[in-house]
Amino acid sequence: MSVALLFAVSGLTSVGIYLITARSLSRIVLGFSLLGHAAVLALLAAGGPAGDAPLADHASIESSANPLPQALSLTAIVISFGLTLFLLALARRQHVLTGDDLVEDDIEDQRIAHLEEVELGSEHDLSDKELDGEDADS
């Protein structure tokens, strides 16, 4: 396997992950796009070495590159294209609604984090008046 191709896959993945951990939705879109590139290159690299274009009338089958990963990659490119555009539309929508394109913390998760205080309160109410037979004197 070509180390140069590996380097490209690895570098694009790194930058992609770096970008999708950002708060700004437009950066996340960028990140997804780069991850898409990395995935396609990984598919090609896994399919075998470089060669001639797989055209049956122009090159012998022995010297041409593996056509199967190329076909899969075409699908991948088109799907990641669709995904990128859809994310862009989402970012735009976010901008229309809130004025920026930042990803906010999940409200439901924050509610769960605040449960702690609520539960503390109710549990204490409960343990004060229970029937365990040991409060008979008090």
Add this chain to the structure above:
Amino acid sequence: MIWALLCAHAVACIAIVALGDRAGRGVFGVAAVPAAITTVWAATLLGGDEAPTAQRQWVEGLDLSFTFAVGPLGALMTVIVSGIGFCVFVYSAGYFSAGTPGIARFGATLLAFSTAMVGLVWADSIWTLFIFWELTSITSFLLVGHKSTSAANRAAARRALLITVSGGLALLAGFVLVADSAGTARLSEMGAVDGTTATVAAVLVMCAAATKSAQVPFHVWLPGAMAAPTPVSAYLHSATMVKAGVLLVALASPVFADVSAWTPLGVAFGGVSVMWGAIGALRQHDAKLILAWGTISQLGLIITLLSVGSGKATFAAISIVTAHAIFKAALFMVVGEIDIRTGTRDIRELSGLHRTMPLTFAVAAVSAASMAGVPPLLGFPAKEAAVEAVLGLSGAEQWSVGVIVIAGSVLTVAYTTRFLLGVFATNGEATEVAAQRTAMTAPLAVLGALSLVGFIFLDQVTKIVKPAATQVNKKSDVYKLIQWPGLTDAFMISAGIVAVGLVVGVVVARRSGSTPRPLGARAVDSLIDAVLIGATRLTGRVQHGSLPVYVATMAATAALAATPFLWAIDTDALYKWDSPAQAVLAGLAVATAITAARVGSRLGAAVGLGGVGLAVSGLFVAHGAPDLALTQLLVETVVVVGFVIGLGHLARQFPPVGDLWRTVRIVVSAMAGIAVAVALAASASNPTGQPPLEAIAQEGVEDGGGNNLVNVILTDIRALDTLGEVVVLLVVAVGILALVRPQKADSAAPALDAEVTL
């Protein structure tokens, strides 16, 4: 027959649920039918040699099957479980008023418990036993929490469930170890085991028995469980479920006979419980709680005797199990009737009941005397047997068990006296009493009479108890229950016990605040609360709501998971490059990507993205994939245009980011990149075969009729996938259209919000 009976229980359960509350107290009539049939069937087995078995394969190859075998002990327990069950069902019909809501739910759950309990006492395979063991815990939870509107009841039910099911877990672990070292899961085939594994298993099984039988320090759930309606207390928490632990100790003691830790552990659990339970009973004012704490004490006595393992002690233990089930169920029913007819169970409020409720008083007096071990009642010969068993021991064992039995018995007489005086004696103005209910009075009268009848026909009782005890311990074969032993040492000791106990009981009858305060339920509850709060805190910490941190966590985890691939890399499978152009383009792509990530303006980032796309297209060309290169160029152009249009309204610069988080992101993304490269290199180092180039070329040219193999694959070989791909694009297009349509959608959105807030 075993299957038929279990099915009868299940059918009756379903019938009760189907009938629902409109059947009123009739549900208990339905429930009593299978209990009655089971009692009669088991009664025919008593004292006989016949031991019916039943088996059904569950998982083949795992030695997992439902296996039942009703030996003498099983038959005795069945008569107790189903017989008292029958009485309790009749009693419930009197306890509940006709229109009580949830009466069908109660009846069905109580019968479900009864089913689980007979399954438990019939089980031969330890896995079958475990399943029914857990079922009794669950049904007990439902019954304790029956009046679920009260927070105290819910807390009590939760406590009972958590303690008994943690015991269940210990039991499962112990059983796994036992099955492993004994080589079989059948109790009837299991020989004695020893060694370290067996010791661990013995400790686990004993702890499980202690949780179920409410032994100190696991006893705290039982007094709380008194929140359940009284029929439940009479049935589960005195006569049957708490005996499951005792039964477990009885069944396991032949298996653990060679484990040296078994006896001391059982004696320790039992001994502490005898004292603690009796002390607890002496300081309660609620008549039901006096009995509950008394149950802890009595169960402690039984477990002590069973763990000792001498023939006489085992015989005494089984005798006490029988006597206890009868008198304790009767006493609970007495308290339930008093509760219903006077509206209170507090011994400080009750007065003059011996005159106003004569029949109930008679039953209570007989049963309490049986509990105290006074002749001529069934409790007396059972307690005599226990004292005899102590006299038969020697050394330190005699000393320790003797103290437990004698001191425990004295305290038992004391709290029994206090119970009787407190509930029935005249103490100021007589309490008002409502009319008698036959359905309640009849079963408690029957159970009360049984203590007496059992003593009169003591030889018959011996014939029933002896085979059951012999099943546990072969040496029990020679003993029998004796009505009148004469002036033996044991009898003198018994007389002394009763005399001292009476004095203590009369003295403390009216003053109870001075007794020590047992450790309680509050400690357990705060432990449970602490776990719950800890869980909430942990969830709050882990599930913080920040999407970037979630993504980073996942990426880091995935990267670390790829570590093993490092050892699968074969460096011979790697080479520098396919062509120098590839290396240059790869460098260019990565460099442009880094620039695009670092650039502060959105437009710059969009241009950078285009640059990466170009470089990747170049890589495609260098790899021999012109179709990909063409598609990539087209796609990249549209994406960059979309980027500029879509985000054109946003501020030009990205918002600033904190330094620490930035460093974390860089580390995580570098890890992820390396992990992907490592995984890919590992996959290249371990090829599983050659690509089917010939076949694809032949099929493409001959069947597909095209020379561009990539196109042929897309349009012929994977035509359906390509159709799906087109559909995805269509959906995306529709989605984008819906999202970016400006006016209509925006005016609709606030209106929707308003509706939601309403």
